[in-house]
Amino acid sequence: MNGRTLARLAATAAALGVGAAATLGSTAAQPPSPPRSPLDLAIEKLTAAAGHDPAAQAGVSSVAKTAHLITAVKLDFIAGGFQPFWFTSPTFGCGDNGVTMTSVTGTAGAQGPDRGFQGSLGTVRFQATPAASGYPTGSGLTVAWLNTANGRSGVEPMDDQTDYHLPSLSKTVDSGPGTVVAAVWGSIAYPTGSCTMTPNVGVITVYPSPTRDPNAPTATLGVVPSPTDTPGSAPDGAGVATGDAPSGPAVVPGGPPSGPGAVPAAGGNAPVPAPAPVGPGGDTQPAG
Known part of the structure; x- marks a missing residue:
């Protein structure tokens, strides 16, 4: 093996080493991919x-x-706990009407008995209300919802029923607290035909704690007087009456009356008149 061959082998080995180092260096320099957010997982x-x-x-x-x-x-x-969707959806094919409108609402759950209007805490009830006469006989509506706070999501049929086993055009989902984004679309069957509803989008807020009932009685602020206390009488053990102040000037016993045209009170100490002057011979002269 001559010197030229050794030089070629050394150059080849050096090139391979540089390439391997560059490959390893580029691999080590790549940052780790960030963890996927709950929103990305929910959308997937x-x-x-x-x-x-x-x-x-x-x-x-x-x-x-x-x-x-x-x-x-x-x-x-x-958004609020009871929120209409962003617009009313054009709906086609309801009976003899060419185009009607359908409203959709979302209602967050609340504490208390279930009256058919909303579910329990941490849930959302979606309700569609078409502007069509008659009662629906079938529901082909679907709701897709997503909670941006916890990543919960779902695509579910709105197949809840009333007490008479008719479609209520609603669906209650367990979303948990957070901001819930939803879309509703599909069809509604009536005895006279079937309606097709265009998609609608809305946002509902589900609060983590129950809100105060606006119809609940509230406590009166401040000090509540005792039932035995009446105006004009002093409270228990108090030495000062709480009635209204006297309307006229006060009369000081033994002193002159106060105020213009005041008349001395009966039994009071009125001023004593001066004695009549005595004339010559002891006759009393009338006072001038």
Whole structure:
């Protein structure tokens, strides 16, 4: 082996070493990927649940865009516990009407008995109300919802029923506290035909603690007087009466009356008149 061959081998080994070092260095320099947020995981779950249904894909896309907008500007608790969706949805095919409107609301759960209007704490009840006469016989509505606070989500049929086993066009979901973004779409069956509702989007706030009942009695602030105390009488053990002050000037016993035109009180110490002068011979002269 001559010197030229040794030089070629040394150059090749050096090149391989530099390439390996560069590869290892670039691999070590890459930062670890950040952990996925609950929002990203929820959107991924919703996308998988939508499948290949075009209507479900459109609803999930609306929910994802709205949720990204809310979290990007760091908004939270931006809606009430009872919140209509952002607009009324055009609905087609309800009976003889060409186009009607359907309103959708979201109601956060509250503490207390279930009266059919809202669920328990940590839940949201979605309700659709079409502007159509008659009662629905079937519900083909679907709600896609997502909680931006905890990552809970779901795509569920609005298949709750009334006490008469008719579609209530509602659905109660266990969302937990946080800001819930939802979209509703689908169809509603009536005896005279079937309606198709365009997607609608809304935001509802689910508070972590129950709010105060506005109809609950409130305690009176301040000191409550005793039932035995009456105006004009002193409280128990007090030496000062609490009645109204006298309207006229006070009369000082033994002193002159005060105030213009005042008359001495009966039995008071009135001024003694001066004695009549005595004339010559002891006759009393009338006072001038």
